[in-house]
Amino acid sequence: MRILQLCKKFPFPLKEGEAIAVYFLSRGLVEQGCTVDLLAMNTSKHFYAPSDWPAEFSHYTEINAVKVDNKLSTIGAFQNLFSRESYHVSRFDTPEFAAALSEALARNNYDAILLETLYLAPYIPMIRSKSKAAVVMRSHNVEFAIWERIIANTAPGLKRQYLRHLTHKLRRFEIAQLKKYDLLATVSAHDLAEFKRLGYQGYHLVAPIGLDLDRYPVQEPDVLQPLSLGFIGSLDWMPNQEALEWFIQKVWPMLRRHFPELVFEIAGRNAPAHFLKHKVPGIKFTGEVPDAAAFMAAHPISLAPMRSGSGIKVKVLEAMALERVVLGTTIALEGIPAQDGKEFFLANTPEEYVQQLLGLRENPHLARKLGKAARALVKREFDYRDVAKKLLAGIERLD
Structure with missing residues (x-):
């Protein structure tokens, strides 16, 4: 089976949760006989020089890190006030990454596309139009729930109102994506129960974050x-x-x-x-x-x-x-x-x-x-x- 793993940042160094989750899953899939390619955003915040691919990533058949500028900006945040799009998500929807994904789908015949987190969901329409691969959402979190908890612990004021506005749009986006997945893989039963409560009725399983002891x-x-x-x-x-x-x-x-x-x-x-x-x-x-x-x-x-x-x-x-x-x-x-x-x-x-x-x-x-x-x-x-x-x-x- 050939799998394309999509990531919103280059998953290295192995010091934070998302990178560790991405790395060990891909390694485990290769050990099960799969061919796994990595297509990641190379953001300014988590930039990794292409000349320095880590030795730990030798299990990947192909690695492509696309330079993406998705910095938070005052202007972008203000303009988003007048948009229905989620600012959390729209920063990861870029023409550079879309072009790289289109090329990868044209070059290889994938059996599954593994979306690491909700922030890759904007690319599902392209995947559907250019590939017959199964769309697998690996949800690391219920994303809007993080922000709802932050809001609950934020003092009343303009900041809280703004966060509530952003979170409302993120929640709407996250729920709207649920009908688009062939498989929803959550990292916990707790998160899966929440997605079911929100209306998810498709195929699902719990695939937690794995470690190598x-x-x-x-x-x-x-x-x-x-x-x-x-x-x-x-x-x-x-x-x-x-x-x-x-x-x-x-x-x-x-x-x-x-x-x-x-x-x-x-x-x-x-x-x-x-x-x-x-x-x-x-x-x-x-x-x-x-x-x-x-x-x-x-x-x-x-x-x-x-x-x-x-x-x-x-x-x-x-x-x-x-x-x-x-x-x-x-x-x-x-x-x-x-x-x-x-x-x-x-x-x-x-x-x-x-x-x-x-x-x-x-x-x-x-x-x-x-x-x-x-x-x-x-x-x-x-x-x-x-x-x-x-x-x-x-x-x-x-x-």
């Missing part, structure tokens, strides 16, 4: 030597910004009163300027790190204070694979069949963060027990080979 060697955790928290993620992603602002303002002061020695290190690229101005005792902003797994392994406790977002949080899965203690919210664990106190510790309020850390300090052996259970869960539910097999079987049933 060989890439996550285990170091035994010790929650007392020293007691430290770590957070890693893209700091230009609004749900991450929102989560950290809330944690620093609402949770951290209470934690420091109970744990004066506690250290919290934050890593990630593209941190906004106001983040770097935080001068809070015990908190360190490290910026982008060369090895995300090594960073997580260095901290016994991985923090996931998400208050918005959708889909599966890959950094939570990675921390679990490394046998770290994940301390996070209900939203952070959505789509992951883990139990509070068995594979992670749940904390939605400042008081719950304090209680969970007090429990760990009094019973440090729980860290090792929980970490091993978490890694076992990842091996059982999120092995990239199993995910690829499941998706491939679903595509084959479309014939």
Whole structure:
């Protein structure tokens, strides 16, 4: 089977969730005997020089990264106020990428076109007109749901009104696409249930984000030597910004009163300027790190204070694979069949963060027990080979 994988950004380096999800699925499909080509947008924000294709991508038969300028602009945002189009989506609908897709469809006879996220949906009409390939939407999130949660946590005012306007158009677009897919593959049962509630009646399956545990060697955790928290993620992603602002303002002061020695290190690229101005005792902003797994392994406790977002949080899965203690919210664990106190510790309020850390300090052996259970869960539910097999079987049933 020959598959064309479409991406809204070049999926490298393997430091953030979307890139990891794209990489391991494509690798798994190739290991199942498929031929997989990659056609990605090479955006100014995530630009990757064509001369430096990573060695990890040798499993692809063809790679094409199309230079696309989709920067947010004040003028574009203002003009979109008078359009029915979703500004979230329209920035990814470009003539350059359309031309590259048209050439790929003319050159190769594909069995399936794999759309990685909703933002590739504008190209479905072209695919239908130029190919008989099955259209597979791999939904990483319920996109509009992310923004609805952000709005719920935004203070009343012009910003909230504008976000509501954008989200209304995104929601309308996302629902309208549901009837266009041959197969909808969501990363979680939670997201699939939401799409069904919104009216999706077509063929579907859950194909979660997969990992290769060989890439996550285990170091035994010790929650007392020293007691430290770590957070890693893209700091230009609004749900991450929102989560950290809330944690620093609402949770951290209470934690420091109970744990004066506690250290919290934050890593990630593209941190906004106001983040770097935080001068809070015990908190360190490290910026982008060369090895995300090594960073997580260095901290016994991985923090996931998400208050918005959708889909599966890959950094939570990675921390679990490394046998770290994940301390996070209900939203952070959505789509992951883990139990509070068995594979992670749940904390939605400042008081719950304090209680969970007090429990760990009094019973440090729980860290090792929980970490091993978490890694076992990842091996059982999120092995990239199993995910690829499941998706491939679903595509084959479309014939």
